[in-house]
Amino acid sequence: xxxxxxxxxxxxxxxxxxxxxxxxxxxxxxxxxxxxxxxxxxxxxxxxxxxxxxxxxxxxxxxxxxxxxxxxxxxxxxxxxxxxxxxxxxxxxxxxxxxxxxxxxxxxxxxxxxxxxxxxxxxxxxxxxxxxxxxxxxxxxxxxxxxxxxxxxxxxxxxxxxxxxxxxxxxxxxxxxxxxxxxxxxxxxxxxxxxxxxxxxxxxxxxxxxxxxxxxxxxxxxxxxxxxxxxxxxxxxxxxxxxxxxxxxxxxxxxxxxxxxxxxxxxxxxxxxxxxxxxxxxxxxxx
Numbered sequence: 001x002x003x004x005x006x007x008x009x010x011x012x013x014x015x016x017x018x019x020x021x022x023x024x025x026x027x028x029x030x031x032x033x034x035x036x037x038x039x040x041x042x043x044x045x046x047x048x049x050x051x052x053x054x055x056x057x058x059x060x061x062x063x064x065x066x067x068x069x070x071x072x073x074x075x076x077x078x079x080x081x082x083x084x085x086x087x088x089x090x091x092x093x094x095x096x097x098x099x100x101x102x103x104x105x106x107x108x109x110x111x112x113x114x115x116x117x118x119x120x121x122x123x124x125x126x127x128x129x130x131x132x133x134x135x136x137x138x139x140x141x142x143x144x145x146x147x148x149x150x151x152x153x154x155x156x157x158x159x160x161x162x163x164x165x166x167x168x169x170x171x172x173x174x175x176x177x178x179x180x181x182x183x184x185x186x187x188x189x190x191x192x193x194x195x196x197x198x199x200x201x202x203x204x205x206x207x208x209x210x211x212x213x214x215x216x217x218x219x220x221x222x223x224x225x226x227x228x229x230x231x232x233x234x235x236x237x238x239x240x241x242x243x244x245x246x247x248x249x250x251x252x253x254x255x256x257x258x259x260x261x262x263x264x265x266x267x268x269x270x271x272x273x274x275x276x277x278x279x280x281x282x283x284x285x286x287x
Contacts, residue, residue, distance in 0.1 A: 001069045002088050004191020005234030007049035008155050010073060010087045014047040014056060017075070017083050017125060024121040028112035028128075035137040036118060039063055051153050051190025053134075055143065062143045068133025077125020078107055084238070089131065153190040154228035155235065165224045172212040172220055179215055179223075180208035180278050188212075192227060196234075198254045198279040199242040200226045207287045208273075208280045253279040 025039040042058045049055070056063040065071070072088025075081075078099040100108045109126040112119060118129040129135065138146070151171055152164035171188040172179070182188045183197040192200075201208050204223050206215075215223075234240050241250045252262060257270035257279060266283025 002067045003193035005231050011047040011049040019044045026119050028116040032118050038137050062138045064136050066134035071132035073127050075127045081125030150190040151188045168224050175212040178209045182212040195240045195254050202253045
């Protein structure tokens with residue numbers, strides 16, 4: 001599942017290539033036809049991410065997208081449409097095409113390929129959304145209800161703002177579930193997924209089974225700082241790479257079960273936890 005850094009990159013790209021320009025919206029697949037009709041012909045004002053949610057604001061209406069496990073946006077356009085090809089779940093690279101324009105000077109998109117939930121078009125390019133878990137048009141009260149259920153997002157505030165960290169510590173103190181389970185609860189912290197969970201707990205040498213409300217506040221604060229750093233690296237680099245020492249290894253424990261821990265040599269373990277795979281080192285992640 002795309003983690004929070006991906007959604008912040010996606011919001012930034014939509015701000016760059018769509019915001020402030022009229023767009024056309026359709027649903028080639030047909031599952032978003034009513035919503036597309038509400039968005040079509042409007043001018044998006046700004047896009048933002050909160051955790052794993054994308055929100056595009058268009059006056060009183062807000063387009064909400066949650067990519068889920070398989071969702072992705074693919075972008076295509078002419079030389080004036082500078083955009084990353086795909087953001088979200090991995091997709092095949094786009095091939096080159098010869099641009100053609102309609103009578104109003106808009107680039108004519110290629111025919112949709114596959115199940116395209118929503119297509120958004122501007123004068124010089126378009127984007128196709130496939131496979132999202134959520135694709136809906138909200139009113140302000142509905143939007144506020146959604147974000148009211150989300151925990152703090154480390155990428156939404158400057159590093160100097162300590163309020164989100166305090167909110168995170170407060171959220172942990174109210175939960176008896178393991179810290180590994182809590183990090184995947186978007187009401188505790190928004191934007192963390194399976195990779196950042198495993199890697200942050202490893203680097204902070206935290207036992208993933210430690211009850212959240214028993215975690216020392218100083219260690220919880222260090223965990224927040226670690227996650228904030230990792231997410232910001234993800235935004236800057238466009239991928240999750242937590243091993244910063246060079247070489248081909250990208251992750252310390254994620255998907256390395258059965259191999260020796262690079263810190264203590266103990267075999268890295270893996271187990272199912274609430275439907276997701278948890279990775280950790282039983283040797284050095286002990287409290």
